[in-house]
């Protein structure tokens with residue numbers, strides 16, 4: 376006999392549907408457009424899509440590495456039972472390095488100090504650690520400065536417990552400044568030649584999403600896409616090649632008709648000018664729906680149509696003007712972003728970028744994998 380739960384389980388107010396086959400599709404696009412092996416970037420909980428699930432899904436494809444931001448993310452991938460090689464995208468702290476060596480995760484080096492420390496730790500356990508050199512061709516965030524690297528290489532090569540198998544760099548403006556980016560590609564090729572040529576490095580990589588979509592790979596044989604795997608192209612002209620992965624949804628919790636001259640939400644920045652049917656929807660900035668869209672013409676999608684958001688976004692609820700169009704009812708599903716309202720569109724209205732919208736979706740939002 377079924378036992379009745381003591382309290383009814385309430386359905387989630389806000390959830391994110393994640394389409395795994397669209398993710399796989401976008402990975403294929405990345406592979407074909409870039410013409411290289413792929414390192415899916417899964418930092419920040421796979422851009423809010425759920426690190427473990429996304430890593431498990433992509434690990435069954437032919438991928439070279441997972442790119443993560445820190446050792447905590449690397450651990451979570453291993454704890455999820457995924458054994459794909461892991462690449463650490465940023466600098467490491469000295470306290471983290473023993474674990475990195477023991478686990479054979481792959482760091483990118485920005486300094487001789489780091490390199491010497493990894494060399495000592497690898498020697499202690501009698502191993503040779505595979506490492507990549509990061510070269511700063513213009514990002515200004517990490518790596519050896521391009522013009523310094525050839526002199527440093529000689530010293531790096533004396534570190535016998537390091538196997539330098541890669542050379543990586545990063546593009547800060549591939550979606551904004553073509554000329555500068557082409558200069559970075561040229562700089563990368565020059566450094567590569569000065570270090571002994573492409574044959575010297577098993578892995579050569581420069582491009583994230585925008586770089587791989589918009590530029591020739593040159594001597595590179597690996598790309599590091601993040602955003603495009605999640606269905607958004609930083610270069611709008613390539614958007615139609617990709618499929619939507621995440622749809623952020625909520626439900627109408629309440630419908631009321633307000634008279635003309637009635638304020639809506641905090642600050643009363645919106646006041647009705649006519650009798651208005653207002654749908655209250657169970658999602659807010661506490662779920663990561665950006666408060667900054669308030670007053671900027673954001674829309675949501677209900678029953679096959681767009682409706683305008685009115686008043687300020689509150690922590691748990693938003694209000695939608697449903698006076699016109701199909702009859703909206705309590706309980707109706709609402710698409711906040713997804714196939715009909717793009718993340719990129721929402722990001723513009725929130726004066727931010729798609730990356731920040733994705734990574735801002737909070738833990739309260741249940742991720743549902745399709």
Ligand SMILES: *Cc1c(COP(=O)(O)O)cnc(C)c1O
Pocket residue numbers: 416418464545582583584585599600601602603609730
């Ligand atoms: C985050 C990151 C990427 C992925 O960038 P997208 O623009 O999301 O494709 C690639 N490389 C490095 C070094 C990064 O930090």
